Amino acid sequence: MCSGAFFIIIGTILQATSKNIDQFMGGRFLIGFGVTVGCTSGPIYVVEISPPSMRGLFGGLYYAFGYCAGALVASWTCYGTGKMLGDWSWRIPIVIQAFPAAIILSTVWLLPESPRWQIANGQREKARSFLVKYHGNGNEDSAIVNLQMEEIERETNYDKELANSRWWDYRPLFSTRDRCFRIYLLILVGVFNKFVGGAVISYYLPTILDNIGIKSPDKQLLINALNVVFSSVASIFGCFYVDKFGRRNLYLWGALLTGFCYIPMNIIAALADGHVATGTGYAFVAFIYLYGVFFSFCWMPLQTLYPAEILPNDIRAQGFAFQELMNGLASFINTYATPVALERIGWKTYTIFLVFHFIYLVMLWWSIVETKGRSLEELEEIFADPHPVNKSLEKHKVVLATGQGVKADIDP
Template identity: 50%
Template sequence: LDLGGCWNLLSRPLYKDCRAEPCDCSVKTYTSHMSVGSGINPATFIMEKRTSATEYHIEASTSALDNNQSDKLSNRHVKQANVQSVALADAIAKDQPNYKSLSQFKLYAMMALCVLNGVMNGYDGSVMSAINAMDPFQDRFKIGTTGELNGAVFSIYTVGNIVGSLACGYFMDRWGRRTCMFSGASSIIIGSVLQASSYQLPQFFVGRFIVGVGTPMCATSAPVFLVEMAYPTWRGLAGGLYNVLGWYIGANLAAWTCYGTNFIPNDWAWRIPYIVQLTPATIVVSVVWLLPESPRWLWSQGQKERATAILTKYHGNGNPNSALVKLELDEIQDSLAAELELKNGHWNYKALVNNRPNLYRMWLIMLVAVMAMFIGGSVISYYLFSYVVGNILGNTTNFLIVMVEGVGIKDSSRQLLINGLNTVTSFIAGIFGSFFVDKVGRRPLFLWGTLLTGLVYIPINVLAARAEQFDKDGGTIPTAQSYAFIAMVFTYGIFWSFCWTPLQALYPAEILNNVIRAKGMGVKGFISGVASFINTYGTSVALKHIGWKTYTIFLVLHFIHLGLMYMYCVETKERTLEELEDIFNDPKPVKRSLQKTRVVIDDGLGVKVKDNA
């Protein structure tokens, strides 16, 4: 292909074997010989340089094609669409992936194993609250339901989370994603055995710390592996389902296991839940080595042949000429060029903040991690659950349970049922929301989720204030008001789970590039752990001293967060992981991420760019 030195062979705009990158010339017309179908025919192209190496204005003349080839082109399925990435749309159109193929089903199985890591996170995060409410547990260790000793038992898990979050970045960069999942699951097994077999508090204390270390190692490495292995067109769905299924299955498994064992009048009431905790961890330890390693990590370690083979097998369905595989390999090669600088620096975290694009990424990580804890969703769900369990044991003193009792629901089993139904409706909403991640996009879900939950917080504030006043005056809360409060709690859970829950693990893993993804996700876990620690204890103190006004603070934070997300949240859908580099390198990342290009998609041949959408 002779272009007079003005174009290099790099990207694939339209037809097989046509690859070009612009030089300083803005427009170049040339004639080339390319394979279309089975013959060699001349075709004339006009390319106009766009804002990045992956966007061109392409027009093709097929007048020189023979009649058979022209008929073949005219009979193919053609449609128009607005796309975020021309290069990815072109590769998908050429490959025409079969989502029912064996390679795709193997990818689905890998995603299922990732979900088990999320199940451990959901289980670990919920089981202790229920066990702490059991009489046999309190009789054995006498830690009480409040006080310094109780706080220490709960806090040591958070300390373990912080340690594990910092360690997992090193583990993933040094030994790979699978090793980190294996190490985290092994830690959970060891810690669970220590807790289940404890007769003395120090042993239980150590076991809880070890589980705390292992949980973020699993919960961080699994979404990293997932986004790096998932097929680009359903990466958002997979990432959303990972967090929704993992957390809610784990949390429900813990809650209902403890509900069942609570009727056992001896130590087995709290030992059995820790034995059950071994199940997902044991499966991960047993199966994780059957998974391929992340091709992006392999490439960073110089194992390019293995990386190519894995991408060819799972993303190209075994086709070495797959357009998608070629696109991904080219982009991985470019994006990992900086890895040479960090080859001997697995503990070097300077790369997270050593340039403007990475600083922007870490700012988004902080927004997602911190504000997810501080805009109130965790407060409502955590305290509602805590007070329902507390009421079962007869030690409830908060107006949330007064609301439940205000509608005539006074027995503990029905109160627990309300909490269970709230979890189920949120779970269903999260599943539905996951299917909108790739269709609607990440940015709209974040913005609408924050806005809607903020609006729900307004009646929650009003109803909470009135309930507290009724409680102080010794009056009876009107039944309608109690029903309204419960309805708002359910509504909040639905909005939050639909919009935010699918994105909390997916979005941070996407926006971090290949060089800093492992360390960045580790720091994200660290930030979340610290924020959770502050939120849990700070909210408890605030509720005690200022009551319902605590929820006003969260209401204000909602709209502050909404403004920040509107200004800084970039869209990541319909792009390969490496193509996101163009967004963060742009002076205006949000505007760049929202740009679309109008294309004509011709299945089997590629795309024709019409204009910017």
């Protein structure tokens, strides 16, 4: 997290002071590199330190609050500076990027290491103290702490036997059947969802609004800024329901509801041909807002939470790096293919995304493993099962006794 923040600050300085496109692009590269490093380590840390019963809330808030706070500041800053004349209209939004990174750089040293890292590095007592303080309410004899210590130590010993000290060797990601399935899930939730239209709305909202007849730059900036507000509120609310509804239900309902939003958007775009009545145009905008609300409530809290949950300890960092690579490739395709599609086939672009929505829904139904309420070590057993989806949906009870740990392990 520290190194990621450092690169973001350096990249921001280069961008904000740039006098030519080469320096600007160099700064942008460093910012992208820093964001990738931070987005790899941050969610892993949050997932590893969170109690299983609250991991959905904390993991969801990490991404939803961070993304939405940044998006709100960025969209409304651009809306305000868009009225300015001169270079500061674009330099101010760039400079603001450095402030969150500076806060991280100066305060990250106050954070304790995760108990899993501490046990893996021979700091067992520090790990136990962390779990007692934050998971056991200060109770040294907490049955939950005893169970977690037992599970983490067992899993850590197993990981050491499979240790891969070569950071550049990504073969362990695909070394077993269950790991291949996890990587498939990683791509399914992190990459495929970029091809159901949400990224298009984010990147090319001005072009979309042009196509339906809303051409005023001021109106477009305002519509985008309001869209961020509605989506942000929805994503924060969604975080509080991750552990109640479960990850699987949120993925499935998110795909279904956003797909339904795309149907009227597709129809309006087909009839528009660049000229629609004002009321029809704003009906299209309303469905964009509704799409953003459903997407943000159901999927935004899971963006980094679910990938961090399904990856085993020894390849969690590499898995996130692999996902970031695949995300970059998907974003590259979206960035360069979508404007060409909008120009050449117009409204039929929305039809393609609509079809992808319901294909994606079927893929999610057959593939998503429920992680709600499970410890990271329990998920190892679920993925080792020949039918992990069915296994994850089974009811499972563990009876704990204070000071004695697990007294009974009851299978359905």
